[in-house]
Amino acid sequence: EEPVVRAVTIDSDVVKVVLKNVPDKPGVAARIMRTLSQNEINIDMIIQSMREGKYNSIAFIMPSSELENLDTELLKERSQAQEVIIEKDISKVSVVGVNLTSTPKIAAAIFETLANEGINIDMISASNSRISVIISKESANEAVKAIHSRFDLDLR
Amino acid sequence: EEPVVRAVTIDSDVVKVVLKNVPDKPGVAARIMRTLSQNEINIDMIIQSMREGKYNSIAFIMPSSELENLDTELLKERSQAQEVIIEKDISKVSVVGVNLTSTPKIAAAIFETLANEGINIDMISASNSRISVIISKESANEAVKAIHSRFDLDLR
Ligand SMILES: C[C@@H](O)[C@H](N)C(=O)O
Numbered sequence A, B: 001e002e003p004v005v006r007a008v009t010i011d012s013d014v015v016k017v018v019l020k021n022v023p024d025k026p027g028v029a030a031r032i033m034r035t036l037s038q039n040e041i042n043i044d045m046i047i048q049s050m051r052e053g054k055y056n057s058i059a060f061i062m063p064s065s066e067l068e069n070l071d072t073e074l075l076k077e078r079s080q081a082q083e084v085i086i087e088k089d090i091s092k093v094s095v096v097g098v099n100l101t102s103t104p105k106i107a108a109a110i111f112e113t114l115a116n117e118g119i120n121i122d123m124i125s126a127s128n129s130r131i132s133v134i135i136s137k138e139s140a141n142e143a144v145k146a147i148h149s150r151f152d153l154d155l156r
């Protein structure tokens, strides 16, 4: 029941790939992952939020080093995305623990810590055991230091 | 290195709350979580995908039973959301395991299993250890049975 913040990790060697406005119907997400597996891309995170009309957008985070293996034309064709956007200026910061969202004051404290550094949160994927945020590369070190100090953690 | 699918869980007693088009600047996500903690709402998941211009939308999943404690007016005011949308016809299905996304063929297989049942995936929050999808309530049982059988799992 008590929330616990255990560790904060950072990964700056990642890129964000957004498949913008894919048809929101069964089979699309599957086809996208199938295409990525054919390119042998390792995926770190997948985020798909709410639809806009008949479309939805799917974003995934992958290692920068694998970008050369990504066949964006094929991905666009298979997913029927209107656009494939690649954002390289990103960092992924993850806070690992227990009851991180069921105790919303903990998520609040994590987000406030970032806000206090003037860091804008670009994406969020949060569950009880892990809160991952995507922020800019240049904010990453400050973010980790600030969370480290706010929750009295060891940097890993 | 080898992917493992360990279990599939289902929660149909949840609702989705979407804060549509909040200003995309530092402090907004923090203020939202702080407001939710004041209402003593237990949050199950938070998903925020890519921005649209100066705005972004934040969605969270919470227990249906706590909806009566949610002060949507206050939330709208504090977040400056253009709209607060509540969707009750949802179910959350989670697949738990190892290397679920770094081995994209596993994520592909999970999504294909749903697509084969004609189930549309409304939201995705996926990491290596957990793939969570939001689908309709009526699809939930079929989804869990199909994933169960595809990966030879015990239902929990
Ligand atoms: C957008 C994508 O997730 C689609 N709804 C699917 O089910 O595959």
Ligand SMILES: C[C@@H](O)[C@H](N)C(=O)O
Binding pocket: A119, A120, A121, A122, B022, B023, B024, B025, B026, B027, B028, B029, B030, B048, B056, B057, B058
């Ligand atoms: C939209 C919201 O996440 C905002 N970018 C923030 O940092 O709080």
